[in-house]
Each structure stands twice: as structure tokens, then as C-alpha cells.
Amino acid sequence: MRVLVIGSGAREHAIISALLKDDSVTSVVAAPGNAGIAGVVETVAVDAADPDAVAALALSLGVDLVVVGPEVPLVNGAADAVRAAGIACFGPSAAAAQLEGSKAFAKAVMAEAGVPTAMARVCASLADVEQALDQFGSPYVVKDDGLAAGKGVVVTDDRHAAIEHASACLARGGDARVVIEEYLDGPEVSLFAITDGTTVVPLQPAQDFKRVGEGDTGPNTGGMGAYSPLPWAPAGLIADVTERVLQPVVDAMARRGTPFSGLLYAGLAMTSRGVRVVEFNARFGDPETQVVLANLRTPLGGVLLASAQGRLADLPPLQWEPGFAVTVVIAAQGYPGTPRSGDIITGLEEAAELAGVDVLHAGTTVNDDGAVTASGGRVLSVTAHGDSLVQARERAYAAVDLIRLEGSHYRRDIAARAAES
Ligand code: AMP
Numbered sequence: 332m333r334v335l336v337i338g339s340g341a342r343e344h345a346i347i348s349a350l351l352k353d354d355s356v357t358s359v360v361a362a363p364g365n366a367g368i369a370g371v372v373e374t375v376a377v378d379a380a381d382p383d384a385v386a387a388l389a390l391s392l393g394v395d396l397v398v399v400g401p402e403v404p405l406v407n408g409a410a411d412a413v414r415a416a417g418i419a420c421f422g423p424s425a426a427a428a429q430l431e432g433s434k435a436f437a438k439a440v441m442a443e444a445g446v447p448t449a450m451a452r453v454c455a456s457l458a459d460v461e462q463a464l465d466q467f468g469s470p471y472v473v474k475d476d477g478l479a480a481g482k483g484v485v486v487t488d489d490r491h492a493a494i495e496h497a498s499a500c501l502a503r504g505g506d507a508r509v510v511i512e513e514y515l516d517g518p519e520v521s522l523f524a525i526t527d528g529t530t531v532v533p534l535q536p537a538q539d540f541k542r543v544g545e546g547d548t549g550p551n552t553g554g555m556g557a558y559s560p561l562p563w564a565p566a567g568l569i570a571d572v573t574e575r576v577l578q579p580v581v582d583a584m585a586r587r588g589t590p591f592s593g594l595l596y597a598g599l600a601m602t603s604r605g606v607r608v609v610e611f612n613a614r615f616g617d618p619e620t621q622v623v624l625a626n627l628r629t630p631l632g633g634v635l636l637a638s639a640q641g642r643l644a645d646l647p648p649l650q651w652e653p654g655f656a657v658t659v660v661i662a663a664q665g666y667p668g669t670p671r672s673g674d675i676i677t678g679l680e681e682a683a684e685l686a687g688v689d690v691l692h693a694g695t696t697v698n699d700d701g702a703v704t705a706s707g708g709r710v711l712s713v714t715a716h717g718d719s720l721v722q723a724r725e726r727a728y729a730a731v732d733l734i735r736l737e738g739s740h741y742r743r744d745i746a747a748r749a750a751e752s
């Protein structure tokens with residue numbers, strides 16, 4: 332089968348690496364891709380945010396399957412357009428992607444499905460916001476209702492800062508809304524499931540490091556690193572979340588007449604009162620995908636096609652490699668603010684030669700002299716597999732140490748606590 336992968340991040344690079352290991356996949360094209368992806372498959376330009384452009388490209392390439400990586404094309408209807416063109420697509424319809432596209436919508440579906448989540452209020456005015464802040468108390472959790480690339484949420488003890496974020500979100504006008512919710516304590520877990528709208532196939536859980544600084548300090552980012560699986564996760568976590576969260580949400584979406592097929596990402600908090608959903612995403616998470624797929628033994632292409640064709644119930648159980656994977660994100664100077672770009676990156680080949688290491692590209696391009704340069708906030712996702720978390724970390728950081736990018740930064744503590752225990 333010939334596959335088109337939409338997106339340009341390390342998540343897409345990881346998906347493509349996995350597809351290339353699948354014998355049923357004869358060729359892969361990426362659009363638009365990045366410098367690392369262009370090193371392994373053909374890349375073509377596309378305006379990924381335009382559903383008609385994505386569908387037209389899929390038709391012109393004659394692909395059998397389109398895999399949509401990022402949320403913006405999905406929310407805009409890329410999967411609908413591709414399916415309308417008669418091509419199988421891995422990813423939810425625009426209507427189903429609202430599980431990620433609107434936090435208020437996700438809360439409504441969770442309420443309907445009886446899924447445990449934080450108590451929340453949807454606010455359209457600052458007066459509502461102030462009342463909700465007082466209702467739930469500190470720490471305050473203020474969320475932009477719409478898509479915000481991982482940066483729309485502020486968690487703070489400072490009531491003033493909470494109100495400031497809310498008023499910035501509401502200032503967009505129109506039907507802008509903010510969600511104020513109860514603070515959830517406890518470690519976070521990302522659990523992905525592949526679904527065809529009926530059958531739910533959970534993957535291994537992962538943990539993401541969202542704050543920019545070591546010790547979970549500083550502002551939220553798209554994710555600075557991840558590891559999988561979680562040695563500390565309670566036995567039965569996957570089965571429990573599948574039964575209480577994933578399957579009920581998939582069933583509720585089907586009942587609404589907007590079945591969710593593709594990847595359902597549950598962001599969970601393991602609170603003292605049990606598991607609660609923090610958020611849903613409608614696509615593979617980044618950087619968690621890099622570690623989850625590093626451990627997946629079952630060929631990925633067949634699973635994604637089965638999801639797109641509604642045949643997941645016929646698949647044998649997924650197989651996993653023993654051991655663990657860790658990914659460390661190298662970010663450009665300035666990220667998560669405005670990143671510095673254009674600097675040359677060196678050491679990529681030496682790093683990739685280390686045992687168990689895969690250097691996945693995110694914000695990279697090739698300049699006129701053929702050198703790989705930084706062109707985004709998250710630049711690389713340096714991923715390693717090992718027999719233990721300790722070994723996976725050692726391998727990932729040994730690779731990171733070989734890579735040079737002026738002004739870049741990364742966290743030294745990815746998976747550190749889990750590896751110690
Ligand atoms: P979200 O975009 O909803 O995933 O939020 C981004 C991050 O904000 C989450 O990964 C959490 O770290 C934090 N967060 C979101 N909601 C809550 C909450 N109710 N309580 C505590 N932290 C939260």
C-alpha cells in the first residue's frame with residue numbers, strides 16, 4: 332500500500348519510521364515533512380490546513396491511505412475531504428475532532444458518557460470567570476476553549492494572572508469562551524487508543540513533560556520529552572481507562588452520529604481520588620508518539636488501515652518490544668516564545684549511529700548549502716530504546732550530547748524520577 336502522511340513534526344517522522352518497517356507499505360510520501368523526513372521518503376509541499384488541497388494531493392499521488400498527523404487539518408475537515416475523494420483516511424472527521432477542537436464540547440461528551448473529569452464551567456464573560464475562579468479556588472486552571480498548540484492552559488496560584496489569561500482569550504471576541512476548572516493533582520499519563528468508531532485498541536501508556544524547565548518549572552510547551560511504558564503505573568490501568576473512559580467516549584460519539592475513528596488520546600491525571608481526564612486530543616501526541624511507536628512491534632500500516640476501514644475487531648492483539656523508550660526534545664533558543672531559527676545543526680549523523688537511537692526531526696529545513704538548519708520551536712526529538720529506562724535515558728542523552736545547535740536547550744530530567752525508582 333502507498334501511504335501519504337500529512338504533517339511536519341517529529342510525530343510524523345516517528346510514524347513514517349514505523350511505516351517503513353511494515354512490509355505491507357510499499358511507499359510513503361510526506362507533506363510537507365521536514366529535513367529529516369526528506370532524508371527517508373519523498374516529500375511534497377501542501378497547505379495542510381486546507382482540506383481540499385490535502386484531498387487533491389492524495390488523489391494525484393494515487394495513495395491507498397492518508398494518515399493525518401496534526402490537529403489543525405483534522406479540525407478543518409481533512410479526513411472528510413479525503414474520504415469524500417474515495418480514499419481511506421486515518422483520522423477523525425471534523426465533527427469528531429471537536430473532542431480536541433473545543434474543550435467545552437469535550438466536557439459535554441464526557442458528561443454524557445459518565446467519564447470522570449475535572450468539574451468545569453464554560454465562561455463567556457469576565458464576571459462569569461471571576462465567579463468560577465472563586466467557586467473552584469486556587470490553584471486556578473484557565474483554558475482557552477479552542478486550539479492553542481499546547482499553550483492555551485494556565486495553571487496558577489495567582490488570581491490576577493488567571494484573570495489576565497482569561498481576558499486575553501475572551502478578547503478575541505466572537506464566540507470566544509474560556510473553561511475554568513477544578514485543579515487535578517497527581518502525575519499525568521497519556522494513553523492513546525486506535526479506534527474505528529466501534530472497537531478500541533489501547534496502546535502503551537506514556538508520560539510527557541509539558542513544562543519548559545527542569546523540575547517542571549516555567550511555561551507549558553508542546554512537550555519537552557517523554558517515556559514509555561510507565562514502570563510505576565498501577566496494574567490494570569490500561570484496562571480500567573479503556574473501560575471507563577475510551578470505550579464510553581467512542582460509544583457516545585457513535586450515538587451522536589459523529590463516530591470517532593483514528594487516534595483518541597486521553598490525557599489523564601492520576602489523582603488521589605482516582606483517574607480523571609484532563610483533556611482529549613484527536614490525534615497522536617507529540618512527543619509521546621516517538622516513544623510509543625519505538626516500542627510497537629506490530630506493523631503500524633496494517634493497524635492504521637484497519638482503523639480507516641472499520642476492521643479493527645479482526646486484528647490480532649498488538650505486540651510490543653520488551654524494554655523502554657525515552658525521547659528528549661531539543662528546542663530552539665526562545666521556545667516556547669519566538670524561536671530563533673536558521674542556525675546550522677551538527678552531529679546528527681554521529682548521534683543517529685549510536686545503538687538504539689533514532690534522531691527524529693521536528694523544526695528542521697535544509698538550507699541552500701545543503702546544511703540542516705533549525706526552523707521551529709521544537710527542533711529535534713532524540714529517541715532511544717533500551718532494555719531498561721536507565722539504559723534508554725543513557726542512550727538518548729549520549730545522542731543529545733553529540734548534537735550542537737547554537738542557543739538550543741533541553742531538559743536533563745526526562746524520565747529521571749521513573750528511572751530511579
Ligand atoms: P490541556 O491542554 O488541557 O492538556 O492542558 C495542558 C496542561 O495543563 C496539562 O497537561 C496539565 O499539566 C495542565 N492542566 C490542565 N488541566 C488541569 C487541571 N484541571 N488541573 C491541573 N492541571 C491541569
Ligand code: GLY
Binds near residue numbers: 554619
Ligand atoms: N504531548 C501533548 C500533545 O501532543 O498534545
